Amino acid sequence: MSDKAGSRATMRGWAIRAYGEEMVLMNELPIPTPGPHDILMQMRSAEVGDWDELVRAGEWDMERPFPLVLGLAGAGRIAAVGAAVTDFSENQEVYAYSYPLHDNGAWAEFMLVPQSHVAPIPASLTPVEAGGVPIVGLTAHETLIDVLRVTRGEVVLINAAAGGVGHIAVQIASGLGAHVVAAASRRNHDFVAGLGAAAVIDYDATGDVAKAIRAQYPGGVDKALNCVSGKAANDYVAALADGGKMVDLPGAVSVQRAGVQIISDYVVRGNGARLAELTRRFDSGALRLVVHEIFRFDEAPRALDLVLARHVRGKVVIRTT
Known part of the structure; x- marks a missing residue:
């Protein structure tokens, strides 16, 4: 020592x-x-x-x-x-x-x-x-790449998009070629758009956030990363397309919907190899x-x-x- x-x-x-x-x-x-x-x-x-x-x-x-x-x-x-x-x-x-x-x-x-x-x-x-x-980076990277398996052209919803996990997730998902729909407060719209979000939903001003998302994407979103707790988490389930998949980080979703998959038991674990990959992405300019x-x-x-x-x-x- x-x-x-x-x-x-x-x-x-x-x-x-x-x-x-x-x-x-x-x-x-x-x-x-x-x-x-x-x-x-x-x-x-x-x-x-x-x-x-x-x-x-x-x-x-x-x-x-x-x-x-x-x-x-x-x-x-x-x-x-x-x-x-x-x-x-x-x-x-x-x-x-x-x-x-x-x-x-x-x-x-x-x-x-x-x-x-x-x-x-x-x-x-x-x-x-x-x-x-470490935690936000590992969480965003693993959920989007290994759990949700986001691919180019998919519509991916990320809520609390300006927060810790959210702002990293927007960058990773957009870097994978996904069409990122970010839910954020009005004051953060330009911020998340600058991170790569293709569309931004104002969850504060929108009475029915799922309806607002469906208005722009009638078929719903393919994948979703839920970073919010409380009853608000349930609102995003209706935004999923049939066959869609969500990782519910806080385990807050309490509604059931046939034809979609909600993963509420995800727990991130220490992983030096994945952190090393995040280091490469930061140093290449792919992440900030x-x-x-x-x-x-x-x-x-x-x-x-x-x-x-x-x-x-x-x-x-x-x-x-």
Whole structure:
């Protein structure tokens, strides 16, 4: 282990002592020790998403002891590698999504992850910006390419299109040659159009969003990526064409409709190879990340509150160092 980590026994991190409790900044959390196939990251930044509230509230059980460090992804410098790690070395700048997790999360000075979850950060992003990529990037890439299998010429609906997953998904889907229909608030129409959306639906002003989509696409949309929770998720099911397919990320769809497929049990997992592909796309100019705001480490609760208010364009990131 490097002197930076090895000379210290403890670290700071935002943690909870039980599910449902408020997060607390703890100053004497143990720094994890890498196993043979692990990488210890000294964190530079961490991703913030509504999934962090699911963990805090106990709706997503991490199956780890308390105190439980929050945060699931981020970027940092490699502080130490396990004895069997051959593809990475100390001081490399990398990023990772750590679920299924090791001993601690990303909202800390150090995070332990399996080497299979890690990839070098894009050269086109700063280490702080890169911390906003892993979960949204992996989610958009896997759902569109492997689950929905989007192909050229298909009509693909993406709602919450200006958000974290949404703004990456619009770019990937349009890059695949799909005709992207983006649902976003009026203030974000030019933004998502600039990302590659061929049509934009104003979900705030439209009384019946499915009817508005059908007015432009009478046959319905071929594929859909639902990023919204609550009853609003059901409105988009009616926009699917017969034989259409939707990935429902929050698992919010509660209606049934014959002839369409709704996938509500998707869970993204750490994948270093897929992150490396995202790195290539960022560095080729095929993808860009929009960062809404960067918060100081001691402002982590404020960062999560902003995300939960659901008016974020792109990503919110916590700067760790």
